[in-house]
Amino acid sequence: MERPVPVEGAPAPGAPIPRHYAGCFACGDGEHGLHLRFVAGEDLSVTGELVVREAHQGAPGLIHGGVLAAAFDETFGALNEFVGETAVTGQLNTSYRRPVPVGSTVHLSARLEGREGRKLWMRATGRLDDPDGPLVAEASGLFVIVSPSHFAEHGSAVPDRSAVNP
Numbered sequence: 001m002e003r004p005v006p007v008e009g010a011p012a013p014g015a016p017i018p019r020h021y022a023g024c025f026a027c028g029d030g031e032h033g034l035h036l037r038f039v040a041g042e043d044l045s046v047t048g049e050l051v052v053r054e055a056h057q058g059a060p061g062l063i064h065g066g067v068l069a070a071a072f073d074e075t076f077g078a079l080n081e082f083v084g085e086t087a088v089t090g091q092l093n094t095s096y097r098r099p100v101p102v103g104s105t106v107h108l109s110a111r112l113e114g115r116e117g118r119k120l121w122m123r124a125t126g127r128l129d130d131p132d133g134p135l136v137a138e139a140s141g142l143f144v145i146v147s148p149s150h151f152a153e154h155g156s157a158v159p160d161r162s163a164v165n166p
Contacts, residue, residue, distance in 0.1 A: 001114035007084035011040035026074035072139035
């Protein structure tokens with residue numbers, strides 16, 4: 001597995017990562033969505049925050065584990081900006097470490113670890129209420145690079161990004 005190199009035009013540290021689709025549950029602005037936004041960091045990394053709202057509950061007063069997994073999945077998707085290609089989730093592993101209460105903020109941090117052909121490996125952490133706060137979950141992922149026609153073949157054509165990244 002090789003260490004990826006950012007493509008020309010990849011976001012510089014501190015730059016916002018554009019959302020990929022306005023209708024996305026995780027990075028779009030839908031009423032019950034996650035409203036995630038990310039910022040590029042050093043060494044092929046991104047950070048973001050998930051504000052846990054009542055709509056995100058699983059057990060009373062606590063985040064649903066699937067919502068946290070979706071946040072990790074989107075965080076990994078933001079890393080695709082460094083390779084300049086479209087990639088989709090092949091595998092997502094999430095390890096939960098402690099409950100996350102409604103009203104808290106999960107600080108997400110992810111890094112692109114490696115690449116082999118079309119495969120991208122990633123790791124992430126979620127921390128409670130502070131970037132250095134208690135660890136609430138960890139994730140690893142494998143993303144697979146696909147052609148843009150993948151979405152037209154299996155769903156709907158993806159709109160022009162310039163129309164969805166205000």
